[in-house]
Amino acid sequence: MADIVHRIGVIAPLDDVYRAITTTDDLAAWWTRDTKSQDDTLLFRFGDVGGFDMQVKEADPAGRVRWLVTDGPEEWIGTDVNWRLEQRDQYTIVLFSHEGWREPVEFMYHCSTKWAVFLLSLKELVETGQGRPAPDDLQISDWH
């Protein structure tokens, strides 16, 4: 098993960051514009290349969110996306992990860098009101 981990600090109250990872309007403003929800599942789509279904397994406003990937690329299915938020002075610290990859395949390398790019988009959204969601996200390689 292999995990992707990241840490950013957002200059904003914890509640604002919590909202950015739990409401479809905010998720659409930093990850992908095509974000919907259906029952307990978030549906993230990226045009022709597909997307991810994430079942919300935990959403605690104290700062804990967990999604289980129920559909998407084969390598993602069954993996877990975890968010831990902690307020420290003027920062909300975001500890992010995408856990349970069966193998550290090249696609995982790509997703790790891409998560960093989207987390910085989240930071920008909360701090400035303007994120950079797909399809206008920063292209990092031939895999976009």
Added chain:
Amino acid sequence: MADIVHRIGVIAPLDDVYRAITTTDDLAAWWTRDTKSQDDTLLFRFGDVGGFDMQVKEADPAGRVRWLVTDGPEEWIGTDVNWRLEQRDQYTIVLFSHEGWREPVEFMYHCSTKWAVFLLSLKELVETGQGRPAPDDLQISDWH
């Protein structure tokens, strides 16, 4: 053991990317301006917060570079930084890994995101001639 992994694609010949990770002038232009070499070791410094000594264990112009961390933060010592370069059409694909962390501590989360930021600085340097090395690197949190 835990590893950081990343993937970027640089629109440039492999030789240009190889040079960017093997010459002190180029390393200073995307990672930290205070980069020197001494015998077989690269010395990266970040002002008051310290830095890293990396012994070059492998440097193969075909696209394989490996550094062993011999001095720096306790969590880094003994870890390995690996670079694999592959030319694919107009891209040089960079598969990066920082391997052998004893525990996935919060500092590792930070370093993972920070590596992504610096890899994008490397990409910019090679593609445009202008990177964003420390101390002018993008600040991602209270830990810089």
